[in-house]
Amino acid sequence: MKVHKFGGASVCDANAVRNMRDIIQSQGKSSLLVVISAMGKSTNALERILALKNADQDYKHVLTNFKKYHTSICERLFNSSERLIFQKLEQLFVDLDQSLNKQYDNTDKMYDQVISFGELISTTIVHAFLHQSGTACEHLDARDIIITDSTFREGKVRWNATEKAVNSRIDRDSSCHYLTQGFIGADQYGNTLTLGREGSDFTAAIFASCLDAESVTIWKDVPGILNADPDHWKQTVKYDNLSYGEAAEMTYYGASVIHPKTIRPLAVKKIPLLVKSFKDPSAEGTRIGDIRHDTLKPALIFKKNQCLISFQVRDFSFINESKLSIIFHLFEEFNIHVNMMQSSAISFSVCVDSPDKKMKSLINGLRSEFDIFYNDHLELITVKNYENELVSNIRKGKIVLLEQRTRKNYQMLITT
Ligand code: ASP
Ligand code: MG
Secondary structure, X not given: OEEEEEOHHHHOOHHHHHHHHHHHHOOOOOOEEEXXXXXXXXXXHHHHHHHHHHOOOOOHHHHHHXXXXXXXXXXHHOOOOOHHHHHHHHHHHHHHHHHHHOOOOOHHHHHHHHHOHHHHHHHHHHHHHHHHOOOOEEEOOHHHOOEEOOOOOOOOEOHHHHHHHHHHHOOOOOOOEEEEEOOEEEOOOOOEEEOOOOOHHHHHHHHHHHHOOOEEEEEEOOOOEEOOOOOOOOOOOEEOEEEHHHHHHHHHOOOOOXXXXXXXXXXXXXXXXXXXXXXXXXXXXXXXXXXXXXXXXXXXXEEEEEEEEEEEEOOOOOOOHHHHHHHHHHHXXXXXXXXXXXXXXXXXXXXXXXXXXXXXXXXXXXXXXXXXXXXXXXEEEEEEOOOHHHHHHHXXXXXXXXXEEOOOEEEEEEEO
Protein backbone atom coordinates (compact mmCIF):
# COMPACT_ATOMS: atom_id res chain seq x y z
CA MET A 1 0.00 0.00 0.00
CA LYS A 2 1.21 3.52 -0.77
CA VAL A 3 0.42 6.69 1.16
CA HIS A 4 -0.12 10.06 -0.56
CA LYS A 5 -0.40 13.37 1.23
CA PHE A 6 -1.88 16.49 -0.33
CA GLY A 7 -1.22 19.80 1.46
CA GLY A 8 -3.38 22.93 1.54
CA ALA A 9 -1.99 24.39 -1.71
CA SER A 10 -2.78 21.22 -3.64
CA VAL A 11 -6.49 21.51 -2.81
CA CYS A 12 -6.79 25.31 -2.63
CA ASP A 13 -9.45 25.71 -5.34
CA ALA A 14 -11.66 23.67 -7.67
CA ASN A 15 -8.97 23.24 -10.33
CA ALA A 16 -6.44 22.14 -7.73
CA VAL A 17 -8.92 19.52 -6.48
CA ARG A 18 -9.41 18.30 -10.08
CA ASN A 19 -5.64 18.10 -10.51
CA MET A 20 -5.37 16.16 -7.27
CA ARG A 21 -8.03 13.74 -8.53
CA ASP A 22 -6.05 13.28 -11.77
CA ILE A 23 -2.91 12.49 -9.79
CA ILE A 24 -4.75 9.85 -7.74
CA GLN A 25 -6.31 8.34 -10.84
CA SER A 26 -2.92 8.10 -12.54
CA GLN A 27 -1.45 5.98 -9.73
CA GLY A 28 -2.84 2.68 -10.97
CA LYS A 29 -5.34 0.36 -9.37
CA SER A 30 -3.79 -0.68 -6.08
CA SER A 31 -5.23 0.77 -2.91
CA LEU A 32 -3.89 4.09 -1.64
CA LEU A 33 -4.22 5.83 1.68
CA VAL A 34 -4.71 9.53 0.92
CA VAL A 35 -4.17 12.19 3.59
CA ILE A 36 -5.55 15.68 2.99
CA SER A 37 -4.87 19.01 4.72
CA ALA A 38 -7.26 21.91 5.12
CA MET A 39 -7.84 23.79 1.86
CA GLY A 40 -5.52 26.69 1.02
CA LYS A 41 -4.96 28.91 4.02
CA SER A 42 -8.09 27.90 5.87
CA THR A 43 -6.24 26.80 9.02
CA ASN A 44 -4.88 30.36 9.28
CA ALA A 45 -8.42 31.69 8.80
CA LEU A 46 -9.71 29.47 11.63
CA GLU A 47 -6.86 30.65 13.87
CA ARG A 48 -7.82 34.24 13.09
CA ILE A 49 -11.49 33.54 13.93
CA LEU A 50 -10.45 32.02 17.22
CA ALA A 51 -8.09 34.87 18.09
CA LEU A 52 -10.83 37.44 17.44
CA LYS A 53 -13.39 35.45 19.40
CA ASN A 54 -11.04 35.06 22.36
CA ALA A 55 -10.32 38.80 22.28
CA ASP A 56 -14.10 39.45 22.33
CA GLN A 57 -13.90 41.03 18.90
CA ASP A 58 -16.16 40.56 15.91
CA TYR A 59 -15.11 37.50 13.92
CA LYS A 60 -18.26 37.10 11.81
CA HIS A 61 -16.74 38.56 8.62
CA VAL A 62 -13.80 36.12 8.71
CA LEU A 63 -16.15 33.22 9.38
CA THR A 64 -18.42 34.30 6.53
CA ASN A 65 -15.44 34.40 4.15
CA PHE A 66 -14.32 30.99 5.38
CA LYS A 67 -17.76 29.55 4.58
CA LYS A 68 -17.97 31.34 1.22
CA TYR A 69 -14.55 30.05 0.21
CA HIS A 70 -15.55 26.41 0.72
CA THR A 71 -19.05 26.85 -0.69
CA SER A 72 -17.70 28.39 -3.88
CA ILE A 73 -15.22 25.51 -4.35
CA CYS A 74 -18.18 23.13 -4.03
CA GLU A 75 -20.23 25.15 -6.49
CA ARG A 76 -17.44 24.76 -9.03
CA LEU A 77 -17.03 21.04 -8.40
CA PHE A 78 -20.64 19.88 -8.12
CA ASN A 79 -23.97 20.54 -9.79
CA SER A 80 -26.49 22.13 -7.49
CA SER A 81 -28.57 18.96 -7.98
CA GLU A 82 -25.90 17.12 -5.95
CA ARG A 83 -27.73 18.06 -2.77
CA LEU A 84 -25.92 15.74 -0.40
CA ILE A 85 -22.53 17.46 -0.43
CA PHE A 86 -24.11 20.90 0.10
CA GLN A 87 -26.12 19.49 3.02
CA LYS A 88 -23.01 17.92 4.52
CA LEU A 89 -21.13 21.19 4.17
CA GLU A 90 -23.98 23.12 5.79
CA GLN A 91 -23.98 20.64 8.69
CA LEU A 92 -20.22 21.09 9.16
CA PHE A 93 -20.71 24.88 9.33
CA VAL A 94 -23.41 24.38 11.98
CA ASP A 95 -21.06 22.10 13.95
CA LEU A 96 -18.27 24.68 13.62
CA ASP A 97 -20.57 27.41 14.97
CA GLN A 98 -21.44 25.16 17.89
CA SER A 99 -17.80 24.43 18.59
CA LEU A 100 -17.05 28.13 18.61
CA ASN A 101 -19.84 28.88 21.05
CA LYS A 102 -19.26 26.11 23.54
CA GLN A 103 -17.71 26.77 26.93
CA TYR A 104 -14.24 25.28 27.35
CA ASP A 105 -12.14 24.87 30.45
CA ASN A 106 -8.97 25.33 28.44
CA THR A 107 -8.09 27.47 25.40
CA ASP A 108 -5.81 24.85 23.84
CA LYS A 109 -8.68 22.36 23.96
CA MET A 110 -10.92 24.93 22.28
CA TYR A 111 -8.24 25.48 19.63
CA ASP A 112 -8.23 21.81 18.65
CA GLN A 113 -12.03 21.46 18.58
CA VAL A 114 -12.33 24.50 16.27
CA ILE A 115 -9.20 24.27 14.09
CA SER A 116 -9.88 20.66 13.11
CA PHE A 117 -12.82 21.82 10.97
CA GLY A 118 -10.40 22.81 8.20
CA GLU A 119 -9.52 19.16 7.61
CA LEU A 120 -13.03 17.82 8.33
CA ILE A 121 -14.42 20.11 5.62
CA SER A 122 -11.67 19.52 3.05
CA THR A 123 -11.90 15.72 3.25
CA THR A 124 -15.69 15.83 3.01
CA ILE A 125 -15.48 17.86 -0.20
CA VAL A 126 -12.64 15.83 -1.73
CA HIS A 127 -14.30 12.53 -0.84
CA ALA A 128 -17.55 13.55 -2.54
CA PHE A 129 -15.63 14.78 -5.57
CA LEU A 130 -13.62 11.55 -5.96
CA HIS A 131 -16.85 9.63 -5.64
CA GLN A 132 -18.45 11.76 -8.37
CA SER A 133 -15.36 11.13 -10.53
CA GLY A 134 -15.80 7.38 -10.26
CA THR A 135 -12.89 6.78 -7.88
CA ALA A 136 -14.10 4.54 -5.09
CA CYS A 137 -12.71 5.60 -1.78
CA GLU A 138 -13.65 5.15 1.84
CA HIS A 139 -13.74 8.28 3.99
CA LEU A 140 -12.10 7.57 7.34
CA ASP A 141 -12.33 9.87 10.34
CA ALA A 142 -8.73 10.19 11.54
CA ARG A 143 -10.08 10.72 15.05
CA ASP A 144 -11.12 7.05 15.16
CA ILE A 145 -7.59 5.99 14.24
CA ILE A 146 -4.85 8.42 15.29
CA ILE A 147 -4.95 8.06 19.07
CA THR A 148 -3.01 10.60 21.09
CA ASP A 149 -2.57 11.68 24.68
CA SER A 150 -4.41 14.82 25.82
CA THR A 151 -1.69 17.40 25.08
CA PHE A 152 -3.93 19.78 23.16
CA ARG A 153 -2.36 21.48 20.13
CA GLU A 154 0.46 18.95 20.12
CA GLY A 155 -1.06 15.52 20.68
CA LYS A 156 1.56 12.83 21.32
CA VAL A 157 0.75 9.70 19.37
CA ARG A 158 -0.10 6.53 21.30
CA TRP A 159 1.52 4.21 18.85
CA ASN A 160 0.13 0.85 20.04
CA ALA A 161 -3.47 2.03 20.11
CA THR A 162 -3.02 3.78 16.77
CA GLU A 163 -1.47 0.75 15.10
CA LYS A 164 -4.30 -1.42 16.32
CA ALA A 165 -6.90 1.01 15.00
CA VAL A 166 -5.12 1.30 11.63
CA ASN A 167 -5.07 -2.45 11.22
CA SER A 168 -8.68 -2.93 12.21
CA ARG A 169 -9.92 -0.16 9.88
CA ILE A 170 -7.76 -0.57 6.81
CA ASP A 171 -7.55 -3.57 4.55
CA ARG A 172 -4.24 -3.43 2.71
CA ASP A 173 -5.63 -5.58 -0.09
CA SER A 174 -8.76 -3.51 -0.48
CA SER A 175 -9.90 -2.68 -3.98
CA CYS A 176 -10.76 0.88 -2.98
CA HIS A 177 -8.70 3.81 -1.72
CA TYR A 178 -8.95 5.37 1.71
CA LEU A 179 -9.14 9.09 2.36
CA THR A 180 -8.60 10.77 5.70
CA GLN A 181 -7.70 14.04 7.42
CA GLY A 182 -4.16 15.03 8.20
CA PHE A 183 -3.23 16.89 11.37
CA ILE A 184 -6.00 15.59 13.64
CA GLY A 185 -6.57 12.71 16.01
CA ALA A 186 -8.35 12.09 19.29
CA ASP A 187 -7.46 11.21 22.86
CA GLN A 188 -8.95 8.28 24.78
CA TYR A 189 -11.83 10.46 25.96
CA GLY A 190 -12.90 11.27 22.41
CA ASN A 191 -11.62 14.86 22.42
CA THR A 192 -10.27 16.06 19.10
CA LEU A 193 -6.54 16.80 19.19
CA THR A 194 -4.23 18.40 16.63
CA LEU A 195 -0.65 17.30 16.07
CA GLY A 196 0.96 20.75 15.69
CA ARG A 197 0.83 23.13 12.70
CA GLU A 198 1.69 21.55 9.38
CA GLY A 199 1.13 18.17 11.03
CA SER A 200 -0.46 16.43 8.04
CA ASP A 201 2.93 15.21 6.82
CA PHE A 202 3.33 13.52 10.18
CA THR A 203 -0.12 11.93 9.83
CA ALA A 204 0.99 10.42 6.51
CA ALA A 205 4.11 9.02 8.19
CA ILE A 206 2.08 7.57 11.08
CA PHE A 207 -0.23 5.72 8.67
CA ALA A 208 2.70 4.56 6.55
CA SER A 209 4.54 3.23 9.56
CA CYS A 210 1.50 1.36 10.92
CA LEU A 211 0.72 -0.06 7.46
CA ASP A 212 4.35 -0.89 6.57
CA ALA A 213 3.62 1.09 3.44
CA GLU A 214 5.74 0.84 0.30
CA SER A 215 6.27 4.62 0.16
CA VAL A 216 4.89 8.01 1.14
CA THR A 217 4.49 10.76 -1.46
CA ILE A 218 4.04 14.35 -0.33
CA TRP A 219 2.65 16.58 -3.08
CA LYS A 220 3.80 20.19 -2.86
CA ASP A 221 3.98 23.37 -4.92
CA VAL A 222 7.78 23.10 -5.23
CA PRO A 223 9.65 20.61 -7.44
CA GLY A 224 11.05 18.70 -4.45
CA ILE A 225 13.34 19.56 -1.58
CA LEU A 226 15.37 22.60 -2.49
CA ASN A 227 18.57 23.70 -0.78
CA ALA A 228 16.87 26.97 0.27
CA ASP A 229 13.49 28.62 0.31
CA PRO A 230 13.17 30.24 -3.15
CA ASP A 231 11.54 33.28 -1.51
CA HIS A 232 14.83 33.88 0.31
CA TRP A 233 17.49 32.71 -2.07
CA LYS A 234 17.75 33.08 -5.82
CA GLN A 235 19.90 30.19 -7.04
CA THR A 236 18.22 27.22 -5.43
CA VAL A 237 19.05 23.67 -6.44
CA LYS A 238 16.86 20.61 -5.95
CA TYR A 239 18.18 17.54 -4.17
CA ASP A 240 17.39 14.41 -6.19
CA ASN A 241 18.15 12.19 -3.21
CA LEU A 242 18.55 12.87 0.48
CA SER A 243 19.31 10.57 3.38
CA TYR A 244 16.81 10.39 6.24
CA GLY A 245 19.46 11.97 8.47
CA GLU A 246 20.05 15.00 6.24
CA ALA A 247 16.32 15.54 5.75
CA ALA A 248 15.61 15.27 9.48
CA GLU A 249 18.40 17.74 10.31
CA MET A 250 17.08 20.22 7.76
CA THR A 251 13.67 20.17 9.41
CA TYR A 252 15.33 20.53 12.82
CA TYR A 253 17.03 23.76 11.74
CA GLY A 254 13.74 25.15 10.49
CA ALA A 255 13.41 24.14 6.83
CA SER A 256 9.65 24.19 6.49
CA VAL A 257 9.35 21.73 3.59
CA ILE A 258 8.34 18.79 5.76
CA HIS A 259 7.04 18.57 9.29
CA PRO A 260 9.96 17.70 11.63
CA LYS A 261 8.29 14.60 13.07
CA THR A 262 7.74 13.01 9.67
CA ILE A 263 11.14 11.46 9.03
CA ARG A 264 11.65 9.31 12.10
CA PRO A 265 8.79 6.80 11.73
CA LEU A 266 9.71 6.37 8.08
CA ALA A 267 13.43 5.95 8.72
CA VAL A 268 12.78 3.30 11.38
CA LYS A 269 10.89 1.20 8.83
CA LYS A 270 13.02 2.29 5.86
CA ILE A 271 9.95 3.56 4.00
CA PRO A 272 11.00 5.96 1.21
CA LEU A 273 9.55 9.48 1.23
CA LEU A 274 9.01 11.14 -2.13
CA VAL A 275 8.47 14.89 -2.31
CA LYS A 276 6.93 15.84 -5.64
CA SER A 277 5.31 18.78 -7.37
CA PHE A 278 1.57 18.62 -7.97
CA LYS A 279 2.18 21.13 -10.78
CA ASP A 280 4.42 18.68 -12.61
CA PRO A 281 3.47 15.23 -11.34
CA SER A 282 5.63 13.26 -13.74
CA ALA A 283 8.85 15.09 -12.72
CA GLU A 284 11.29 13.26 -10.46
CA GLY A 285 11.05 15.27 -7.23
CA THR A 286 13.22 14.31 -4.26
CA ARG A 287 13.58 10.84 -2.84
CA ILE A 288 14.44 10.60 0.86
CA GLY A 289 15.67 7.21 1.89
CA ASP A 290 18.31 5.01 3.36
CA ILE A 291 21.23 6.32 1.31
CA ARG A 292 24.73 7.66 1.88
CA HIS A 293 26.00 10.92 0.44
CA ASP A 294 29.51 11.73 -0.64
CA THR A 295 29.17 15.47 -0.87
CA LEU A 296 25.99 17.42 -0.71
CA LYS A 297 25.27 20.96 -1.89
CA PRO A 298 25.03 23.34 1.08
CA ALA A 299 21.50 23.91 2.40
CA LEU A 300 20.51 27.36 3.64
CA ILE A 301 17.80 27.65 6.24
CA PHE A 302 16.41 31.03 7.25
CA LYS A 303 14.41 31.23 10.46
CA LYS A 304 12.79 34.57 11.23
CA ASN A 305 11.18 35.86 14.46
CA GLN A 306 14.03 34.75 16.65
CA CYS A 307 14.95 36.08 20.02
CA LEU A 308 18.28 36.00 21.86
CA ILE A 309 18.01 35.58 25.62
CA SER A 310 21.05 35.83 27.88
CA PHE A 311 21.08 34.64 31.48
CA GLN A 312 23.82 36.32 33.48
CA VAL A 313 24.93 35.29 36.97
CA ARG A 314 24.97 38.06 39.55
CA ASP A 315 27.24 36.96 42.34
CA PHE A 316 30.63 36.51 40.59
CA SER A 317 29.95 32.81 40.40
CA PHE A 318 30.25 31.21 36.99
CA ILE A 319 27.86 29.54 34.60
CA ASN A 320 28.51 26.00 35.76
CA GLU A 321 26.67 22.73 35.27
CA SER A 322 24.32 23.33 38.17
CA LYS A 323 23.29 26.76 36.78
CA LEU A 324 22.78 25.21 33.35
CA SER A 325 20.64 22.49 34.81
CA ILE A 326 18.37 25.07 36.51
CA ILE A 327 17.91 26.79 33.15
CA PHE A 328 17.35 23.60 31.15
CA HIS A 329 14.97 22.19 33.69
CA LEU A 330 12.61 25.09 32.99
CA PHE A 331 13.07 24.87 29.22
CA GLU A 332 12.00 21.26 29.46
CA GLU A 333 9.11 22.01 31.78
CA PHE A 334 7.74 24.70 29.44
CA ASN A 335 8.47 22.61 26.35
CA ILE A 336 10.50 25.40 24.70
CA HIS A 337 12.85 24.41 21.92
CA VAL A 338 16.33 25.97 21.87
CA ASN A 339 17.50 26.76 18.32
CA MET A 340 21.10 27.66 19.21
CA MET A 341 23.06 28.20 22.43
CA GLN A 342 26.38 29.48 23.68
CA SER A 343 27.98 29.62 27.09
CA SER A 344 30.63 31.95 28.53
CA ALA A 345 32.04 32.45 32.04
CA ILE A 346 29.21 34.51 33.43
CA SER A 347 26.49 34.29 30.86
CA PHE A 348 24.52 31.71 28.92
CA SER A 349 22.71 32.69 25.72
CA VAL A 350 19.98 30.90 23.85
CA CYS A 351 18.22 31.61 20.61
CA VAL A 352 14.55 30.63 20.62
CA ASP A 353 11.46 31.39 18.55
CA SER A 354 10.13 34.81 19.58
CA PRO A 355 8.74 34.79 23.07
CA ASP A 356 5.22 33.69 23.66
CA LYS A 357 3.40 33.32 26.98
CA LYS A 358 5.42 30.23 27.92
CA MET A 359 8.71 32.08 27.43
CA LYS A 360 7.55 34.95 29.60
CA SER A 361 6.70 32.51 32.41
CA LEU A 362 10.11 30.88 32.02
CA ILE A 363 11.87 34.25 32.24
CA ASN A 364 9.88 35.12 35.35
CA GLY A 365 10.82 31.78 36.87
CA LEU A 366 14.53 32.54 36.42
CA ARG A 367 14.63 36.22 37.37
CA SER A 368 15.51 35.51 40.99
CA GLU A 369 18.62 33.63 39.91
CA PHE A 370 19.89 35.59 36.88
CA ASP A 371 19.94 39.00 35.23
CA ILE A 372 18.14 38.40 31.97
CA PHE A 373 18.61 40.33 28.72
CA TYR A 374 16.94 39.87 25.42
CA ASN A 375 16.93 41.03 21.82
CA ASP A 376 13.95 40.44 19.60
CA HIS A 377 13.23 40.47 15.83
CA LEU A 378 16.31 38.45 14.88
CA GLU A 379 16.91 35.94 12.13
CA LEU A 380 18.77 32.66 12.46
CA ILE A 381 20.61 31.52 9.35
CA THR A 382 21.89 27.95 9.23
CA VAL A 383 24.13 26.67 6.47
CA LYS A 384 24.39 22.88 6.43
CA ASN A 385 27.42 21.38 4.71
CA TYR A 386 28.79 24.92 4.40
CA GLU A 387 31.54 26.23 2.16
CA ASN A 388 33.66 29.12 3.51
CA GLU A 389 33.12 31.33 0.48
CA LEU A 390 29.36 30.97 0.70
CA VAL A 391 29.42 31.80 4.41
CA SER A 392 31.47 34.96 3.92
CA ASN A 393 29.11 36.06 1.13
CA ILE A 394 26.06 35.61 3.32
CA ARG A 395 27.75 37.27 6.27
CA LYS A 396 28.65 40.43 4.36
CA GLY A 397 27.00 43.57 5.76
CA LYS A 398 25.14 41.72 8.52
CA ILE A 399 25.16 42.56 12.22
CA VAL A 400 25.93 39.21 13.82
CA LEU A 401 24.98 38.70 17.47
CA LEU A 402 25.92 35.04 17.79
CA GLU A 403 27.90 32.80 15.50
CA GLN A 404 28.88 29.14 15.53
CA ARG A 405 30.70 26.70 13.30
CA THR A 406 30.96 22.95 13.60
CA ARG A 407 32.53 20.61 11.09
CA LYS A 408 29.35 20.43 9.04
CA ASN A 409 27.17 23.34 10.06
CA TYR A 410 27.45 27.11 10.28
CA GLN A 411 24.92 29.25 12.14
CA MET A 412 24.57 32.95 12.69
CA LEU A 413 22.01 35.04 14.47
CA ILE A 414 21.58 38.46 12.87
CA THR A 415 19.54 41.58 13.33
CA THR A 416 16.87 42.29 10.74
N1 ASP B 1 -3.90 22.37 8.04
C1 ASP B 1 -2.85 22.27 9.02
C2 ASP B 1 -1.96 23.49 8.96
O1 ASP B 1 -2.13 24.31 8.06
C3 ASP B 1 -2.05 21.03 8.88
C4 ASP B 1 -1.27 20.89 7.60
O2 ASP B 1 -1.54 21.58 6.63
O3 ASP B 1 -0.36 20.07 7.56
O4 ASP B 1 -1.10 23.63 9.79
MG1 MG C 1 0.06 22.81 4.93
